[in-house]
Amino acid sequence: METLKGIQQNKMFINGKWVSALSNETFDVINPGTGEIIDSVPLGREGEAILAVDAADQAFQCWSEKTANERSSLLMNWFHLVLDHKEEIASILTAEQGKSITEARGEVDYAASFISWNAEEAKRIYGETIPASAQNKRIVVIKQPIGVVAAITPWNFPAAMFTRKIATALAAGCTAVIKPAESTPLTAIKLTELAHEAGIPAGVLNVVTGDPKTIGKAWLDDKRVKKITFTGSTPVGKYLMREAADSIKKVSLELGGHAPVIVFDDADIEKAVEGVISSKFRNSGQTCVCANRIYVQRGILPEFTEKLKNEVKKIKVGIGTDLDVNIGPLINEAGYLKVQRHVDDAVKKGAKIELGGKRMEQFQGGYFFEPTILSGVHEQMDIMNEETFGPVAPIIPFEDRNEAISQANNSDYGLAAYVYTESLSTAIKIAEKLEFGIVGINDGLPSTAQAPFGGVKQSGIGREGGRQGIEEFLENKYLSIRI
Structure with missing residues (x-):
């Protein structure tokens, strides 16, 4: 040994x-x-x-x-x-x-x-x-x-x-x-x-x-x-x-957490995509504050999805000691099985795999899962109700502010949430309505030693x-x- x-x-x-x-x-x-x-x-x-x-x-x-x-x-x-x-x-x-x-x-x-x-x-x-x-x-x-x-x-x-x-x-x-x-x-x-x-x-x-x-x-x-x-x-x-x-x-x-990301149609899309990638795929999605539900206003949905796909394709997965690797494996077999179950359940219930969706078999002995994007996701899917703890980004369209707030708060969890908008008024009003202990406004990495970290609800x-x-x-x- x-x-x-x-x-x-x-x-x-x-x-x-x-x-x-x-x-x-x-x-x-x-x-x-x-x-x-x-x-x-x-x-x-x-x-x-x-x-x-x-x-x-x-x-x-x-x-x-x-x-x-x-x-x-x-x-x-x-x-x-x-x-x-x-x-x-x-x-x-x-x-x-x-x-x-x-x-x-x-x-x-x-x-x-x-x-x-x-x-x-x-x-x-x-x-x-x-x-x-x-x-x-x-x-x-x-x-x-x-x-x-x-x-x-x-x-x-x-x-x-x-x-x-x-x-x-x-x-x-x-x-x-x-x-x-x-x-x-x-x-x-x-x-x-x-x-x-x-x-x-x-x-x-x-x-x-x-x-x-x-x-x-x-x-x-x-x-x-x-x-x-x-x-x-x-x-x-x-x-x-x-x-x-x-x-x-x-x-x-x-x-646990089940963080929503709300991307409004006035958001800087490049900034939003960068923030989602930082939040969702860091540590292979194995963080309690990572993006679990990505709500995108319908008017920018095609553009956002395409840009997210293009950037996620650039993520290098591999053994962590390789200097050019961005993300590594899931922690164990149980972690992998949960991620695969969430993807399979979503597809069975109508979701579309835009990118990824399966284990990376080229890494023998390791628990690597492809960076994954799902579209056509709805609230009856397991991935919308359970913490995935893996590199899977489900995208959900929304029409207006009230719908976004309602969907984001529809969870037993209340740790972190994220809002992307160029309107200061929208950002403050949404942040005050979200039932979460941490809100990142145009910021996918809000954790820091000098701020109080923690959640509400469960x-x-x-x-x-x-x-x-x-x-x-x-x-x-x-x-x-x-x-």
């Missing part, structure tokens, strides 16, 4: 030490582009999950009492180390996740931005004073870290989702236990190695790899864990929310990023002082 160089092999990180599973069992990490085993990591379960909480609980008092400047300085050390090791992290990320090396480098920069942003936010945790109802009283509100945080991160952005949660928790003064996705644990291990090198004390950050059910259950049942933060599917988010109720844990959930609870993100890891304490 060929392993990646420069990372801690076959180890979890608990209480400042690299450890094997209590059972000494491991599981394999597979390259989705080739089907080859690239490494193995410990198969942790309940015992390791509890040991991680033991360490985080013990470290909490010391870490939470550090000054904001001390925590900020350590996080900035981590930030610089991540950038210093950008190429190594990107190579690991591409090997286990499949995205192109160019995208992987971009993700490392994105991941680092959450560390630097929250290093500064650590110094901006302000309380307040409130006018009292009596002359002999004073009211003061202080903010304190919530305690031990359990984080569960997804495979589609294994670096960025790790730092978005962990850097924020640590900046707030919390300690953390984290379980990375089974498909992509190696990136998390490398980032943890660098956090340790940066001087983050033992027990403050603990990583457990392995069985999601037993690890998650242990953290949900443990009263010392005060908060669960999760990015992933809506069904799993619902489960975590239900189970967290027994001990009234604070919950942050960034769940797309989640809470926000990550911006000044709002750190609030999710703090408790308000009200002091009534009689003088």
Whole structure:
């Protein structure tokens, strides 16, 4: 078995030490582009999950009492180390996740931005004073870290989702236990190695790899864990929310999406096509904010469709390490089967394949799907109601503003939406009517560390990023002082 160089092999990180599973069992990490085993990591379960909480609980008092400047300085050390090791992290990320090396480098920069942003936010945790109802009283509100945080991160952005949660928790003064996705644990291990090198004390950050059910259950049942933060599917988010109720844990959930794109007839078509490609095909369509339903005003439908087809034809699909590749494979067989099911269902119900539509068989062992465009799509198709998580762009015509708003909001999800128009008035009016936590106006890539990321309806609870993100890891304490 060929392993990646420069990372801690076959180890979890608990209480400042690299450890094997209590059972000494491991599981394999597979390259989705080739089907080859690239490494193995410990198969942790309940015992390791509890040991991680033991360490985080013990470290909490010391870490939470550090000054904001001390925590900020350590996080900035981590930030610089991540950038210093950008190429190594990107190579690991591409090997286990499949995205192109160019995208992987971009993700490392994105991941680092959450560390630097929250290093500064650590110094901006302000309380307040409130006018009292009596002359002999004073009211003061202080903010304190919530305690031990359990984080569960997804495979589609294994670096960025790790730092978005962990850097924020640590900046707030919390300690953390984290379980990375089974498909992509190696990136998390490398980032943890660098956090340790940066001087983050033992027990403050603990990583457990392995069985999601037993690890998650242990953290949900443990009263010392005060908060669960999760990015992933809506069904799993619902489960975590239900189970967290027994001990009234604070919950942050960034769940599924089904993003609409609305292209009005006054839009800059080239700009709209560029935005749709950036949103839809980035990471092979495996993002929670990617375009899932593309509504195009009927007057520009033929021109938009043709231009989109011409640009999508230029997308280079292949093994992520090839420098000229734009997008890589789907994460696994289940991911491929879902994408193929959505395309087949749409065609059966009357859709037309304008481009693509099937697996790319020339890549033996990998899960590659052709960049695909569908026309003639309607709301009775699975692709219009379920998150596809693949490189398939369904196009739907609309007549007027009210129809576009109604169709766009006709979803249980409410994470991201996109509007393309050259009218400022139209853009603002539509954005205010859309039931989504994020609206990109002539912008297919709205995510950034300094803005609050999150959704409404069944797309989640809470926000990550911006000044709002750190609030999710703090408790308000009200002091009534009689003088």
